[in-house]
Amino acid sequence: MTEALIAAWNTTSPVIVSNLLQDTYLFKFEHQLDVYNVLQEAPWSVAGNLIVLERWRATMDWTFSSTEMWLQLHDIPEELHDPDLITRLAHKLGEVSRVQYINGVRGGQRLKFYRVHTRVDVTKPLRRSLKIKRRSGVDQAAEIKYERLPLFCYYCGYLGHDEQRCRVLFEDETSHRASHHCDPVVPCSEFLRRRFMPYLRCPAPGARLVEHAMTIFPKASPPQTTPRQS
Numbered sequence: 365m366t367e368a369l370i371a372a373w374n375t376t377s378p379v380i381v382s383n384l385l386q387d388t389y390l391f392k393f394e395h396q397l398d399v400y401n402v403l404q405e406a407p408w409s410v411a412g413n414l415i416v417l418e419r420w421r422a423t424m425d426w427t428f429s430s431t432e433m434w435l436q437l438h439d440i441p442e443e444l445h446d447p448d449l450i451t452r453l454a455h456k457l458g459e460v461s462r463v464q465y466i467n468g469v470r471g472g473q474r475l476k477f478y479r480v481h482t483r484v485d486v487t488k489p490l491r492r493s494l495k496i497k498r499r500s501g502v503d504q505a506a507e508i509k510y511e512r513l514p515l516f517c518y519y520c521g522y523l524g525h526d527e528q529r530c531r532v533l534f535e536d537e538t539s540h541r542a543s544h545h546c547d548p549v550v551p552c553s554e555f556l557r558r559r560f561m562p563y564l565r566c567p568a569p570g571a572r573l574v575e576h577a578m579t580i581f582p583k584a585s586p587p588q589t590t591p592r593q594s
């Protein structure tokens with residue numbers, strides 16, 4: 365399992381791996397650049413299963429409850445395209461390390477969205493939208509999409525299983541069928557309609573669009589000027 369993961373990381377220097385606890389491994393990187401790239405390209409998965417990465421702490425009090433991820437915020441009205449406002453909005457998603465504005469063309473299609481690098485709590489269902497307030501005072505929902513989404517349940521919104529293995533779906537469907545006297549053999553159309561949430565999975569924007577992205581958080585620090593000596 366770890367061999368496949370390390371091969372996928374494609375690091376510039378070898379990675380030393382040791383088994384710490386059951387299902388918990390310690391990866392030692394020789395170069396900081398490799399750690400940076402691995403975390404930037406998270407989440408990682410093996411056979412669809414999420415690998416949760418945390419930095420080493422001598423206290424060993426890891427929680428493995430969140431993973432770094434790139435999220436995309438779509439459908440932000442033009443009137444709200446203000447870097448400070450978008451940054452404040454992005455911080456509602458969690459511990460944000462970077463916000464980019466993607467504005468370019470891919471495959472003949474104009475793409476405009478914000479891209480947020482943040483830690484996502486994997487012990488809760490994924491958020492599907494973010495509430496935004498229009499200048500008119502009307503509330504609107506900005507759609508959230510997830511890059512490199514691993515095994516995910518479109519019914520309950522949790523990572524780590526699919527609809528086939530979802531106990532919530534199984535129980536809801538069983539009680540629905542019992543109360544509505546549905547045919548036990550025919551797929552229940554009412555239930556099929558309810559089981560799929562909006563499409564949360566999306567591809568990464570690609571190297572060319574990322575290269576031309578505008579970073580709006582963290583803000584670039586102004587050039588340092590040294591007082592002139594007289």
Ligand SMILES: [Zn+2]
Pocket residue numbers: 517518519520521522525526527529530531532533
């Ligand atoms: Zn589920």
